[in-house]
Amino acid sequence: MGYGELYIRTLPQPETTLIQIPFMSQHPSLKPVSGGLVVKRNVLKRFERVALLKKRGQWKEGDRVQGLRKTKADV
Secondary structure (H helix, E strand, O other): OOOOOEEEEEOOOOOEEEEEOOOOOOOHHHOOOOOOOOOOOOOOOHHHHHHHHHHHOOOOOOOOOOOOOOOOOOO
Protein backbone atom coordinates (compact mmCIF):
# COMPACT_ATOMS: atom_id res chain seq x y z
CA MET A 1 0.00 0.00 0.00
CA GLY A 2 1.45 3.42 -0.99
CA TYR A 3 1.48 6.75 0.78
CA GLY A 4 -1.73 8.74 0.95
CA GLU A 5 -4.01 5.76 0.38
CA LEU A 6 -7.04 5.15 2.55
CA TYR A 7 -7.82 1.73 3.86
CA ILE A 8 -10.42 0.33 6.22
CA ARG A 9 -9.33 -1.59 9.29
CA THR A 10 -11.87 -3.68 11.09
CA LEU A 11 -11.50 -3.77 14.85
CA PRO A 12 -12.65 -6.61 17.11
CA GLN A 13 -15.61 -4.42 18.10
CA PRO A 14 -18.42 -3.94 15.60
CA GLU A 15 -17.17 -0.43 14.82
CA THR A 16 -14.98 0.36 11.80
CA THR A 17 -12.43 3.19 11.53
CA LEU A 18 -10.78 4.93 8.59
CA ILE A 19 -7.05 5.44 8.85
CA GLN A 20 -5.16 7.74 6.50
CA ILE A 21 -1.46 7.25 5.88
CA PRO A 22 0.24 10.66 5.64
CA PHE A 23 1.48 11.83 2.23
CA MET A 24 5.19 12.04 1.63
CA SER A 25 6.61 15.50 2.12
CA GLN A 26 8.03 17.45 -0.80
CA HIS A 27 11.47 19.05 -0.74
CA PRO A 28 11.18 22.87 -0.56
CA SER A 29 13.22 23.32 -3.75
CA LEU A 30 10.58 21.32 -5.69
CA LYS A 31 7.55 23.22 -4.42
CA PRO A 32 6.03 25.86 -6.71
CA VAL A 33 6.79 29.43 -5.79
CA SER A 34 3.67 31.33 -4.76
CA GLY A 35 3.01 34.14 -7.23
CA GLY A 36 6.28 33.00 -8.76
CA LEU A 37 8.36 34.28 -11.55
CA VAL A 38 7.77 33.08 -15.08
CA VAL A 39 10.93 31.36 -16.25
CA LYS A 40 11.77 31.00 -19.92
CA ARG A 41 11.86 27.32 -20.82
CA ASN A 42 14.77 26.05 -22.90
CA VAL A 43 12.93 23.11 -24.44
CA LEU A 44 9.76 23.52 -26.51
CA LYS A 45 7.09 20.91 -27.05
CA ARG A 46 6.60 19.63 -30.60
CA PHE A 47 3.47 21.68 -31.27
CA GLU A 48 5.26 24.81 -30.02
CA ARG A 49 8.21 24.11 -32.33
CA VAL A 50 5.90 23.59 -35.32
CA ALA A 51 4.08 26.87 -34.57
CA LEU A 52 7.40 28.70 -34.26
CA LEU A 53 8.74 27.21 -37.51
CA LYS A 54 5.46 28.13 -39.29
CA LYS A 55 5.82 31.70 -38.04
CA ARG A 56 9.39 31.82 -39.38
CA GLY A 57 8.33 30.25 -42.68
CA GLN A 58 10.54 27.18 -42.20
CA TRP A 59 7.70 24.63 -42.01
CA LYS A 60 4.61 24.22 -44.19
CA GLU A 61 1.56 21.95 -44.09
CA GLY A 62 2.42 18.42 -45.13
CA ASP A 63 5.99 18.50 -43.77
CA ARG A 64 6.96 15.82 -41.27
CA VAL A 65 6.58 16.58 -37.58
CA GLN A 66 9.24 14.06 -36.55
CA GLY A 67 12.86 15.07 -36.88
CA LEU A 68 12.19 18.81 -36.67
CA ARG A 69 15.13 21.15 -36.78
CA LYS A 70 16.41 22.64 -33.54
CA THR A 71 14.73 25.88 -32.57
CA LYS A 72 15.36 28.47 -29.91
CA ALA A 73 12.36 30.03 -28.24
CA ASP A 74 11.64 33.66 -29.04
CA VAL A 75 12.52 36.01 -26.22
